[in-house]
Amino acid sequence: MRATTVDLALDTRGGAAGRRTLAWTGGGLSAAAALAGGFLAPADAAQGPAQRLMYLHVPAAWVAYLAFGVVLAASVAYLIGADPRWDHFARAGAEIGVVLTALAIGTGSYWGHLVWGTWWAWDPRLVSTALLLLTYTGYLALRRMLTEHTGGHDGDRAVARPAAVLGVAGFLLVPVVHFSVLWWRSLHQQATMLAPERPPIDPRMGLALLLAVAAASVVALCVLLHRVVRLERRRSVPAAAPADPARRAPARVG
Amino acid sequence: MIRRPGRIALIGVLLAGGGLLVTSALQDTLTYYRTPGEVLADPEVARERVRLGGDVVPGSLRREGDLVVFNLAEAGHEIMVYQRGVPPETFREGESAVVEGHLSTDGVFRADHVEVRHGNEYRPAEAESSDAR
Structure with missing residues (x-):
């Protein structure tokens, strides 16, 4: 029996098997992307080997957008249906997005040091990305704060509803970040793959980039599903044994 | 548990951080x-x-x-x-x-x-x- 997308987030034998398959796929794609980005693709004429940072920087940024898209969709779904499952998706998406945005800023900073000659610039793309990181870090901080304040659990309605509102509002920044290089004069170059008329990119570089994006997407999906399952378990365990909800055996990774 | 003064301080720090970024951004960044x-x-x-x-x-x-x-x-x-x-x-x-x-x-x-x-x-x-x- 094949696992559908819905089963993948379930804490069942079939779901765990599906997630394992997905993890192997992600691992394989990552290996392929590392080979393509490290060896198959040539170094850039103008930038030299520093341009290879693109295969980390661009996937991190794109998949961060995707993760914040998950936060948006799951937050809307939660506000409509109040199903705690969607709240778990939103939280996991925000966690992944924050890590990837930080990674994009870190790799971008190093790339900027090597090619632009500066670690940081007060440029629209860089500043809006920093704001994006701040917003979703604030989203996670808000969840934590409300949980501690109400003395309840993270998935409670008193936590999840305000978080969902912020999760929807925060996504407004994503198009600002993406189009900042078009709307304002920027040190950061404009999009290549996502441009309406694609500027020239060596096909081997394009392949390495697409492989890296695919690998990052699949790995991020894996992490998202594992995290959702774990949050689900955490929510169901205290209900079964309410005596000591803080100390639990570590959840088994399926 | 973060108490009320702490919470206000945290929000203040976040707002100040965001405001600082926005203002320094607007001064030089938009051009x-x-x-x-x-x-x-x-x-x-x-x-x-x-x-x-x-x-x-x-x-x-x-x-x-x-x-x-x-x-x-x-x-x-x-x-x-x-x-x-x-x-x-x-x-x-x-x-x-x-x-x-x-x-x-x-x-x-x-x-x-x-x-x-x-x-x-x-x-x-x-x-x-x-x-x-």
Whole structure:
């Protein structure tokens, strides 16, 4: 029996098997992307080997957008249906997005040091990305704060509803970040793959980039599903044994 | 449990951080650099420290002691730049660059910081890469 997308987030034998398959796929794609980005693709004429940072920087940024898209969709779904499952998706998406945005800023900073000659610039793309990181870090901080304040659990309605509102509002920044290089004069170059008329990119570089994006997407999906399952378990365990909800055996990774 | 004063402080810090980013962003960022045309049309703007961006004119790059001299051009307007200090390795003629400094009364832009802009085109290094455009 094949696992559908819905089963993948379930804490069942079939779901765990599906997630394992997905993890192997992600691992394989990552290996392929590392080979393509490290060896198959040539170094850039103008930038030299520093341009290879693109295969980390661009996937991190794109998949961060995707993760914040998950936060948006799951937050809307939660506000409509109040199903705690969607709240778990939103939280996991925000966690992944924050890590990837930080990674994009870190790799971008190093790339900027090597090619632009500066670690940081007060440029629209860089500043809006920093704001994006701040917003979703604030989203996670808000969840934590409300949980501690109400003395309840993270998935409670008193936590999840305000978080969902912020999760929807925060996504407004994503198009600002993406189009900042078009709307304002920027040190950061404009999009290549996502441009309406694609500027020239060596096909081997394009392949390495697409492989890296695919690998990052699949790995991020894996992490998202594992995290959702774990949050689900955490929510169901205290209900079964309410005596000591803080100390639990570590959840088994399926 | 974060108590009320702590919570207000946390929100305050977050808002202050965001506000700081936004204001510093709005001051310089929305026009991260000025073009030679804009600076020539209103030289007073560039008497204080500004950023100037344009393409490094091929053939204009030379060294004079510890100065690096080149012209930045965009849309037919050109300004000569005296840069004090070594530009990044990726700096070369024909590429776009942003310099930071001010316009002297003699019409020369005196800069002490260079950032290299690079395009969104990626191609392998050719055998005759000395004439890379």
